[in-house]
Amino acid sequence: MGKGANNLSASDLTISSHESLPKTLISWEEVQKHNKKDDCWIVVKDIVYNVTNFKKKHPGGNKIIEFYAGQDATEVFNAFHKDFDRVYKYAKAYQIGQIDPNDQSRLKLSDEEKQKIQREIEIRKDFKQVKKAAEDMGLFKPSYTFYALQFFQVVFLQILSYYLFFNYAQTSYLGVLLALVCNFTSKAQAGWSQHDYGHSSLLAKPRHNKYIHLFFMGLIKGGSSDWWMYMHNLHHAKPNVIGKDPDIRLEPFFVVGSVEPVLRAEKNVKKKFQNFYPFTIQQYIFPLGGPFLVTLLFQWATFYYVIKKRKYLDLISMLPMYIIHFTVTYTVFQSVIKCSAFYFFMRFFEGGWFTWISQCNHIVMDVHDDDQYDSWLQLQIRGTCNMEKSWFNDWFTGHLNFQIEHHLFPTMPRHNLYKIQPLVQSLCKKHGINYIVKPLWGALFDILVSLKKSGQLWQEAYDEIMMSI
Known part of the structure; x- marks a missing residue:
């Protein structure tokens, strides 16, 4: 030791x-x-x-x-x-x-307590060595070719969606469907790209990354750059900590982990308030309900934030997306209802893509209210897991199948995350820290398994409290 x-x-x-x-x-x-x-x-x-x-x-x-x-x-x-x-x-x-x-x-x-602190010291020391090795390997240096290709992918799919819409949507439902697929795929991939720029992974100075972030988050996705960075920084600072990580703040619709269900049951009894439905069925509601809530939250929160905080630059970057989108769709549909429906489904599928990928890395892990800060390595791995590497997984998740490495080194360009994985795994093995890697479909299914367990814990806690009254 x-x-x-x-x-x-x-x-x-x-x-x-x-x-x-x-x-x-x-x-x-x-x-x-x-x-x-x-x-x-x-x-x-x-x-x-x-x-x-x-x-x-x-x-x-x-x-x-x-x-x-x-x-x-x-x-x-x-x-x-x-x-x-x-x-x-x-x-x-x-x-x-x-x-x-x-x-x-x-x-x-x-x-x-002294032994625990000594272990933390050793972990921090070894983690510094891993980070130094990453720097020596040049893993914090971006590939401009990679980011250029990502830019081309997003813009190409966006333009293709409008081309298909203009030329085929009026005569074919298949044209509408293909345009929809290209549109939400472009926005989903833009989501992974803006994630890198939000972490300043491309350029040396944060403000320079900010300008590119405004393009992807504002012009392509129609969201607030500043709002996303604020919320995402909180998530990274205290992942899976109840009351601090906004990404696990799913109440009153869902409960996650083993601590929150009990806290929620206590609130239900204290306030004499029953939820819209028993949490024991939340695993059946999440597949469609989760993306639906994320869609509504994104649309409401991003405009609320820019108006309340007076983020006019964000607002200017966002508005062109809505103007272009509704101008194009109205030109073809000639109907506000149809335009709105197309927009909603685009957002719904984009939101579903993001929701499933982001949650399979986190809510299936330890969700806790323990704010004791041990070490950066322990804090991040406690609430994070990986998915297996493959060309499809890398593309589909925006390289967030290496979520552990991303959380440990948030400024590292995502195309380099897999290169540091062996050193991180070796470090975890040395200190007896559980490093979890799952197949993609297994990770997605575990969301439902985790929600089912949390719902049962809520029911048990609720029943126990009611019996003691």
């Missing part, structure tokens, strides 16, 4: 030191007290920052900083940021001290 658990020092509990450390020494015990929205401290590379006033200015949103209030945010900081020198330059104004190297506050622990 390396150093003995009883020989831990405060310096062992952080990841690395930082040049030009502030002179003020602060204990971990003191840092942990400042874990509130109006009193927010974080630690990055031994430096303590008071980010209470900064968090509203944070480009990634204030919530992601609040998630790590009173905690060591070094690993999440390293995962999200590429331009380190620039970030440190601006962050210096918020430095208030450094972790006391002779801090004794974390040494007042049981042997079991």
